[in-house]
Amino acid sequence: MTAAxxxxxxxxxxxQYRAHRFEFDAALAExxxxxxxxxGPxxxxxxxxxxxxxxxxYAALxxxxxDALILAIEELLGRGDGTEEIITVSHTFIATTEAISGTGYRPVLVDVDPDTCLMNLDGLETAIGPKTRAVIPVHLYGQMVQMDALMQIARRYDLKVIEDAAQAHGATWQGHRPGILGDAATFSFYPGKNLGAWGDAGAIYTRDAALSESITARANHGRQDKYLHQFEGVNSRLDGLQAAILRVKLRHIDAWNAARREVASWYDELLAGYNSIRLPQIREEAEHVFHLxxxxxxxxxxxxxxxxxxxxxAGVHYPVPLHEQPALAYLxxxxxxxxxTSKLGKTILSLPIYPELTRAQAERVVATLVEAVDA
Incomplete structure (x- = not known):
């Protein structure tokens, strides 16, 4: 969407396109x-x-x-038998649980912290049972889950950890980005993300070379080379045009994330003192990138x-929690x-945020929000 x-x-x-038109156009032309x-290159x-x-x-594109979530689960765990479990949150997009059920596992949903909207780790540990195989923490809105504490729990119960980082490009916890502490981190490059393509695209980041190699092969028909297939895989490839666009954007992502933090600081300043409007809470050891x-x-x-x-x-992410969705009624x-989670579905409100948003625009958003609250 474009301002008009x-x-x-x-x-x-x-x-974003107008600010970097020549870079984008040149990359596509090449x-x-x-x-x-x-x-391709x-x-x-x-x-x-x-x-x-x-x-x-290593990154498997x-x-x-x-698909990034599905492939990470399949390569780390193999396909489930329908009774084995993977724990995640209800306060996320349905793709998280689609990947779990689509690979033969049963999603187990836990509640979130009311301040950060991130996985409640006490709830995580309570939910672990004999059938639990993995945890998918969702790094939501641009802030990471407390990964050091989560990894201690996962190691205690011998669980794999796949970080859903679709909204956390560049976020850190204690200086570590997604995928550094977990077994792998999955990314979406959907156009509206902090690092977004001009269509669908995704990636799995890991420090495990063998895992990345096996995911890359599975995503490309199980190929070893063009006409030699070690196993039957799938067709899930990030195309060359999207890679060209993403290379341009990657050069700017750190500056864009810094600009998002500045916009967030304007909102914090302008909304301070309005007790009827609850602001985002950032943990001290987190670096937020304000996807939302x-x-x-x-x-x-x-x-x-x-x-x-x-x-x-203004938008809502997300109005109907997964545990209230008809698609997951079987749980x-x-x-x-x-x-x-249920209360958040009724109270959360996403305000406009992007690197090019001006101070004057932020002031107009806040003034209109305050009018609405007081009306």
Whole structure:
């Protein structure tokens, strides 16, 4: 979405393109000249550059973030028998549980912390049982789960840890980015992400060379070379055009994340003292990258409509928790089983945030939000 007619969208991809038009156009032109649409030099280079940016290691590039989760689970655990369990949160996008059930495991959902909206680690440990095989912590809104404490729990019970980092490109916990402490981290490069492609794309980052190699092979029909297949895999490839775009964006992501933090600091400053608006909470050992700036308010739907009617692109991530979704009714959970998550579904509100957002725009967002709350 692009700002127009005085509107302030939730995210403005047009502003990003206009700011770096010549870089993007040149990268695409080079890819077109080479006709390297599957694989090719941009694909190889982005895999290396992204892995180095994550902290050193290996990146397997795949078709999207959901496939990244599926492939990471399959390679780390093998397919489940339908009774084995993987623990994650209800407060996430459905792709997290789709990957669990799609690989033959049963999702076990736990509640979140009311301040950070991240996995409650006491709830995690309580949920671990004899069938538990892995944990998928979801690094939400741009902030990472407390990975040191989570890894202590996982090691105690001999569990694999696959970090869902679809909203955490560049975030850190105690100086470590996603995938450094866990067995692997999965990324989505959906266009609206902090590091977004111009279509679907994803990656699995790991420090395990053999794991990355096996995921890469499985994502490309189990190939060893063009006409030799060690096993039957799938077709989930990040194409050359997306790799070319992502290489350009990777050069700017640290500056863009810093700009997002500045926008968040404006919101913090301008909203200070409004007790009816609960602001995002950042743990001391976390570096937040503000994929989303999420406040909590009563009468959320009315307030969101008020903002939208006045050209402010407020959103909700997510209004219906997974344990309340018809698709997961088979888990047998009620709203009150995960009370914090259920309450968040009624109160969370995402405000516009992107690197190009100006101070004047932030002031207009806040003024309109305060009007809505007081109306």
């Amino acid at each position: 007619n005085g509107k302030i969208p939730l995210v403005d991809l047009g502003a 890819c077109l000249d080479r006709t390297s649409f599957i694989g 941009d694909h190889r280079a982005f895999a290396e550059e992204f892995a180095e940016w994550c902290g050193g290691g 795949v078709g999207n973030g959901t 700036y999420v406040v909590q308010v009563e009468e959320r739907d009315r307030i969101r409509e008020y903002l939208n009617d006045r050209g402010i692109g 047998g959970l009620k709203s009150e089983d995960l009370p914090v």
